[in-house]
Amino acid sequence: MVSYEVAPDVLLPFVPAGTELDRFDGRCFVSLVGFLFLDVRVLGLAIPLHTRFEEVNLRFYVCREVGGERRRGVVFLRELVPLPGVAALARWVYGERYSALPMRHTTGDALVAYEWRRRGRWEHLRVVPAGDWAAPAAGSEEEFITEHHWGYAATRRGTVEYQVAHPRWRVSRARSVQVECDAAALYGPRFAGVLADRPSSAFVADGSPVEVLPGRRLAPG
Secondary structure, three states: OEEEEEOHHHHHHHOOOOOEEOOEOOEEEEEEEEEEEOOOOEOOEOOOOOOOEEEEEEEEEEEEEEOOEEEEEEEEEEEEEOOHHHHHHHHHHHOOOEEEOOEEEEEOOOOEEEEEEEOOEEEEEEEEEOOOOEOOOOOOHHHHHHOOOEEEEEEOOEEEEEEEEOOOOOEEEEEEEEEEOOHHHHHOHHHHHHHHOOOOEEEEEOOOOOEEOOOEEOOOO
16 A cells, blocks of 8 residues: 555545545545455455456545535446456456556565556566554554545446445555556556655555445435
């Protein structure tokens, strides 16, 4: 999880209706995140050849007040997976911006890397974990980045909201970070300068079982 501070004006056009930007110490962030999904099931069923795959996404953070509850969530600007079927299902069910590209990964104590092949060349996100695994400190930027348990997507039929349930993850800060991609082509020119800056934070999370609940459209207004 590699995060960058970003001006609110850059994100405002992408904020789904019914939500607002979530801030940490008054600052807004985008995060470039690599995941390895294992033993994936849809409605409890394992789909052959679709149970293990990589994902790399660029996301930012929003929130929504519901009956006194502050729902802190993420909005995905773009998500990359290697399986066209996964991309199509996510676009259809959740209205997310998925694309399918060839991908590969390396996960270990010395290196965590996610790579994707686009226009004939491999691009990548690579970090070297420090190895000091611990729960994020209360009130830390790492806690802010990891503790968002809702997803929001702006679709032509309105905002879709869904819950993502998982326990707290342990994290290890990164000793080094390397991001190599054509950010302007992948995410748009407004994000090219953001991803070229020094990250605000970079760490690896150990992961856990995760449940993505069915989505629903928010009522207008």
